Amino acid sequence: MTPLLFPYDVTQEDEMKRPLDFNRRSHLMNVDRMYKAEIVSIIRLTEKEKLFHIRIIDRSERERFSFLPGQFVMVEVPGFGEAPISISGSNSQKGFIELCIREAGKVTTMLHRAAPGSRVGIRGPFGTYFPMEKMKGHNVLLIAGGLGLAPLRSPVTFVTENRSDFRQIHILYGTTDPSQLLFDYQYEQWRRVDGVNLDIIVEQADPAWTGPVGRVTSLLEKIDVALDETYAIVCGPPVMFKFVCTMLSNQGMPRDRMFVSLERRMHCGMGKCCRCNVGSTYVCMEGPVFDFWTVMNLKEAI
Amino acid sequence: MLFKILDKSEFRSLLVMLLESHEVIAPRVIATGQDGRPLHNYLPVKTPEEMDLGYETTLNSAKTYFLPYSENLSTWDFNEADWTQNISYRMQPRAIIGLHACDINALLKLDKVMAREFYPSPYYISRRKNSFIIGIDHTPCRGAFCRSLGTDTVNRGFDLFLTDLGDRYFVAIDSDRGYSTLHRVTVRDVTDEDTGAYLEVRKRIADGFDPDLPVKQLPNLMDIEFNADVWDKWGARCLSCGSCAMVCPTCYCYGVNEAVAMDFTSGAKVRQLYSCNLADFATVAGGHNFRPPRESRLKYRYYHQHRGFVETYDEPKCVGCGRCSRTCLAGINPPDIFRDLLAKEEQS
Ligand SMILES: Cc1cc2nc3c(=O)[nH]c(=O)nc-3n(C[C@H](O)[C@H](O)[C@H](O)COP(=O)(O)OP(=O)(O)OC[C@H]3O[C@@H](n4cnc5c(N)ncnc54)[C@H](O)[C@@H]3O)c2cc1C
Ligand code: SF4
Ligand code: SF4
Ligand code: FES
Numbered sequence: 001m002t003p004l005l006f007p008y009d010v011t012q013e014d015e016m017k018r019p020l021d022f023n024r025r026s027h028l029m030n031v032d033r034m035y036k037a038e039i040v041s042i043i044r045l046t047e048k049e050k051l052f053h054i055r056i057i058d059r060s061e062r063e064r065f066s067f068l069p070g071q072f073v074m075v076e077v078p079g080f081g082e083a084p085i086s087i088s089g090s091n092s093q094k095g096f097i098e099l100c101i102r103e104a105g106k107v108t109t110m111l112h113r114a115a116p117g118s119r120v121g122i123r124g125p126f127g128t129y130f131p132m133e134k135m136k137g138h139n140v141l142l143i144a145g146g147l148g149l150a151p152l153r154s155p156v157t158f159v160t161e162n163r164s165d166f167r168q169i170h171i172l173y174g175t176t177d178p179s180q181l182l183f184d185y186q187y188e189q190w191r192r193v194d195g196v197n198l199d200i201i202v203e204q205a206d207p208a209w210t211g212p213v214g215r216v217t218s219l220l221e222k223i224d225v226a227l228d229e230t231y232a233i234v235c236g237p238p239v240m241f242k243f244v245c246t247m248l249s250n251q252g253m254p255r256d257r258m259f260v261s262l263e264r265r266m267h268c269g270m271g272k273c274c275r276c277n278v279g280s281t282y283v284c285m286e287g288p289v290f291d292f293w294t295v296m297n298l299k300e301a302i
Numbered sequence: 303m304l305f306k307i308l309d310k311s312e313f314r315s316l317l318v319m320l321l322e323s324h325e326v327i328a329p330r331v332i333a334t335g336q337d338g339r340p341l342h343n344y345l346p347v348k349t350p351e352e353m354d355l356g357y358e359t360t361l362n363s364a365k366t367y368f369l370p371y372s373e374n375l376s377t378w379d380f381n382e383a384d385w386t387q388n389i390s391y392r393m394q395p396r397a398i399i400g401l402h403a404c405d406i407n408a409l410l411k412l413d414k415v416m417a418r419e420f421y422p423s424p425y426y427i428s429r430r431k432n433s434f435i436i437g438i439d440h441t442p443c444r445g446a447f448c449r450s451l452g453t454d455t456v457n458r459g460f461d462l463f464l465t466d467l468g469d470r471y472f473v474a475i476d477s478d479r480g481y482s483t484l485h486r487v488t489v490r491d492v493t494d495e496d497t498g499a500y501l502e503v504r505k506r507i508a509d510g511f512d513p514d515l516p517v518k519q520l521p522n523l524m525d526i527e528f529n530a531d532v533w534d535k536w537g538a539r540c541l542s543c544g545s546c547a548m549v550c551p552t553c554y555c556y557g558v559n560e561a562v563a564m565d566f567t568s569g570a571k572v573r574q575l576y577s578c579n580l581a582d583f584a585t586v587a588g589g590h591n592f593r594p595p596r597e598s599r600l601k602y603r604y605y606h607q608h609r610g611f612v613e614t615y616d617e618p619k620c621v622g623c624g625r626c627s628r629t630c631l632a633g634i635n636p637p638d639i640f641r642d643l644l645a646k647e648e649q650s
Contacts, residue, residue, distance in 0.1 A: 004323055004483050007396035008431040010424045025420040028427070032375045032571070035385055078378040078385045079562040079569035104587035121383060266584050267558045270421035274555040274578065277602075278592075280610025285420065 022124050031270060034076050034121025037097070041116050045100065045182050049147070050112060051088070054097045056122065062095025065122075068129035069154035070289040074269050075099065075111070076121030077163060082245050083107040084266040084284070086151035087125065092161060097122065100150035100182065107210050126269035128289040130155050130259050132162075135231040139168040141223070143244055145216055145236025146175055149182045150207045151261050151288075152235040168225050171198045172215030178202050178209050211266045216240065218248055227253040234292075245292040255293035262287050262295070303457065304475040306489040307496050308464075313471055316487045317350045317399070324434075325396035327367060328353035329360055344398070346508050355400045361422065362531040363551030363625060364405055367398060368412060368429045371548070371575050375425070391428035400434045404621040406437050406460050407453040408551035414615050415554060434479065437463040439503065442510045447637055448622035449511040465503055473498040506637045517608070517618065523643050524609040528601075532642045537597020539632040544577030546626035546634070547603065551631070552619045553577065578603050604639065 010016060015028040020035075031038045035056045043051040056062040056165040067073075067087055072168060076082045083105075089098030103112045111120070140159055159169050171190065174218040175181055181200070191198050199219045201212045212219070216236075232248060234241040249255050264276040270275045278298050290298075320326055328347045331340045342357040343353070344364045347443075379386045389610055409430070416426035437460040448454040461480030464471040470494070475481050547553040557576040562569040576583065579599050584592035593599050611619035620636065627635030 004320060004486065005397065005432075005434050005479065007393045007395050008428065009393055010391050010428040010431070024423075028422050028424060030389060031421050031423060031576070032389060032425075071595070076571075077379070078387070078571075081560045081562050093501075117383070119404055121387070169404075176602065244609065253509075263586065264592065265584055267556065272415070272421065272423065272554070273557065274606070275576075275583065277606070277610075280606065 001130070006022070018088070019060065019064060022126065023066065034078075034123055034172060035065065037120055037122045039114055039116055039118045042114070045184075046180055049100060049102045049150075049182060051183075052099045052101060054099060054120065054122065056095040056097070056182075057119075065095045065097075065125075067091050067097075067125035069132055069158050070129035070151065070281065071125040071127050072099050072151075072269070072288060073097065073122050073124030073126065074266075075101075075107070076120060077107050077110045077114075077121070080110045081107040082121075082123075082267075084269060086124075086154070086261065086288075087155045087260065088150045090157040090161060093153065098153075100147075100153065102147055102150075124269065127284055128287055130289055131231075132158050134301075136165040138166065139170075139225045139230040140166050141170050141172065141220075141225070141230060141232040141248075143172045143220070143232060143234045143236075144174075145240035145244075146180065147182070147259075148235030148237070148240070150171055150235075152233060153183065155233050156190065157263060160190060160196060163193055163195065167229070169196045170223050170225065171196065172216055172219045172223070173198070174199075174201045174203070174214075176202065178206050179205045217243060220244065220247060227251055230257070232258045234258060238262075241292075249292070256291045258292040259289055260292060260295060261289050264288075304481065305492045306473045306484060307492055308469075308471045308473050308476065308484065308487070308489050310469055310471065312487040312489065313464075315466065315538065318482070319486060320397045320399075320434075320483075321348065321350070323396065324501055326399060327396060328355070328399040329357040330354065331357075344400075344506065354439075355438055356399070358440070359446070359623065359625065359628075361400070361625070361629065362549050363408065363623070364398060364401055365408070365412070365430070365551050365554075367396075367433060367557075367613060368409065369416070369427060369554055369575060371425070373425065373573050380562075380567055380569065382561065391424055392432050395432045396416060396433040399436055399438075401437045401460070402440055402623075403437065404448045404453045404623045406456045406463075407434065407448075407549050408621045408623070410456075410459045411436075411552050411588070411611075411615070411619055411621070412554060420468075435460040435462075435485070439463075439465040439507060441507060442512075443624060445552045445624040445635070445637075446622055447512070447515050447517075447624065449508075450515040450517045451618060451620060451622040453621040454508075454511070462477040465500055467496065467499045467503065471638050472503075476565055483642070489647075515637055516644055517640065518609045519644070519647075520618070521612045523647055524605060527643050527646055529650070530643065530646050532639065532646055533597045533601040534542050535642070536634055536639055537595065537600045540596045540600045540634060541632055542581055542596045542599065543631070544580045545629045545631075546576030547579060548575065549625040549629045551621060551623060551625070552607075553603075555583075578606070600634070604636075609634075 037054045037056045041053045072086045074082045085099045088100040205213045245258045266276045267273040269284045271282045271285040329342045330345045333341045335341045342360045347353045376389045416423045461477045463474040555576045607620040
């Protein structure tokens with residue numbers, strides 16, 4: 001006799017048989033499947049932060065992996081856990097991912113102990129991105145505080161690689177003290193790009209420091225751009241971006257032309273676990289990149 | 303929708319057939335409550351006698367069969383510096399018998415989050431499609447407010463739905479497999495007399511509900527009363543134990559943890575249901591907590607149920623089953639909170 005109930009095998013669905021691609025959000029796929037990736041090199045940036053160059057091992061997966069500046073991936077150390085990390089580098093080389101990671105807990109500490117050649121899992125990319133296309137033809141202010149330079153480095157690379165598409169470019173960066181400066185070996189390179197202005201400030205100087213001392217907002221006061229023809233990306237702790245964005249809007253910049261990246265706890269990246277919720281907004285799906293107007297209207301956001 | 307009449311003796315034969323070939327989950331008495339009434343849960347059963355279809359409600363909802371309290375998302379086999387990731391989805395069909403309308407409505411809500419729009423979950427979809435659901439009508443349970451939320455009736459999301467007409471069931475059929483399974487036993491067509499009896503039972507059920515709660519105003523009220531002291535009052539009593547979310551048929555928040563076997567040859571990535579009432583729900587590395595006071599977490603849970611979900615799906619997430627009220631040691635319950643919010647609004 002035929003059985004009463006037939007087994008259902010989800011893996012036989014057509015969408016499940018397609019190559020895994022997290023950019024096809026609405027498709028049924030193996031949502032927990034990792035791209036296997038290799039840490040090809042590790043660069044120490046500060047005492048607590050390292051830059052990891054990661055390459056997806058499988059060639060066809062590498063081809064499929066594409067992201068936009070501002071998006072993040074889930075990095076997996078099998079057996080230890082997963083952590084959401086912003087992609088910190090250029091999106092012009094497919095399947096090569098740069099991640100700037102602070103040693104902060106279980107997963108990130110394991111990553112800091114890893115040697116080149118180690119393997120990690122990658123899922124993603126996830127989340128929203130900075131509207132680089134819309135920004136073309138405008139002045140751009142890229143402002144970072146502290147670890148905020150990690151997510152900001154992706155748009156920085158984008159504007160330097162596509163310099164002719166933009167008008168004035170100002171990069172402003174502030175940290176607590178010179179030992180916290182990320183990517184110090186790259187400043188010279190950014191500055192040499194024709195028409196890119198980079199200003200750096202620290203809150204506390206050390207004997208070797210010759211640059212300005214203070215907060216990133218005091219750099220902002222010196223910038224002279226037409227704010228109604230400008231876009232801004234502001235990455236840093238909530239107090240910092242709130243301060244900077246409020247200052248810019250007081251000077252006449254529309255709030256929906258300033259973009260920030262929110263950080264929340266995340267356990268899925270796919271709008272399921274609710275850990276990232278701000279009010280009823282899923283930061284992993286509707287963010288992490290938001291315009292400042294939207295952030296101001298989120299209950300419990302800052 | 304197709305309707306048929308199934309004699310109770312034939313229903314028993316159907317149960318026996320299901321029990322012989324498949325896993326069957328049904329309401330079962332697990333203990334006696336303080337008031338002397340039996341307490342139930344949805345549990346595996348082996349014989350028709352073990353199940354009690356006349357149950358009032360269950361302590362836990364049936365969600366664990368769709369979103370298990372704990373589930374392996376994947377397992378790892380480690381070899382030297384490399385690893386293999388294994389993923390498996392449920393393939394065995396099972397029958398879940400005796401769900402009430404509110405719990406089937408809860409599944410329809412979970413479907414919206416887990417099986418549609420973005421990143422549909424193959425884990426959930428496998429479990430959902432491998433569940434053969436027979437629902438059943440019942441007289442209203444004490445403390446439930448499903449009728450106010452429109453979840454006291456259901457017309458999809460199940461395979462078969464039974465209404466007790468004494469010696470027989472009035473059966474609604476909502477799937478092809480429901481239809482063919484039902485026809486393994488003898489069923490007959492609905493007569494005018496059956497329809498009359500059915501409508502009478504439905505009316506008796508509808509009349510048995512408490513007066514409606516003012517839920518229509520909730521989404522708006524919540525927005526206006528975001529800073530109301532109502533939350534301080536109830537928050538002060540909350541133990542942050544998370545039980546309300548555990549028993550709730552629609553709470554789906556989770557956390558992911560990983561573990562390595564003692565011999566380091568394998569590991570697992572495990573999803574565990576969580577609760578937004580738990581203290582570290584929104585804590586990030588470095589120790590910052592986005593919702594430190596317990597009243598903010600209690601409020602957040604109510605917001606998700608009655609405002610956030612409404613914004614996205616045009617309906618509340620709560621189905622009014624009353625399980626959270628029954629389980630809460632602090633006596634925190636949605637109807638009282640709604641009344642307080644409403645009173646507050648009327649004052650001002
Ligand atoms: C969109 C986004 C982008 C980020 N980008 C970067 C980046 O470029 N560089 C960087 O160093 N850090 C970044 N973070 C923070 C980083 O995710 C946390 O430091 C990391 O999750 C800590 O994990 P852990 O296991 O080491 O810490 P533990 O404290 O052991 O954390 C345990 C678990 O809690 C969760 N968790 C803890 N803290 C956070 C957090 N801040 N955000 C999200 N989940 C958390 C994770 O699931 C983690 O596995 C980002 C966070 C988000 C949300
Ligand atoms: S509302 Fe009640 S059940 Fe829920 S966390 Fe608070 S004390 Fe626990
Ligand atoms: S919030 Fe309470 S009443 Fe509403 S569905 Fe969940 S457990 Fe039932
Ligand atoms: S990270 Fe899980 S819902 Fe956003």
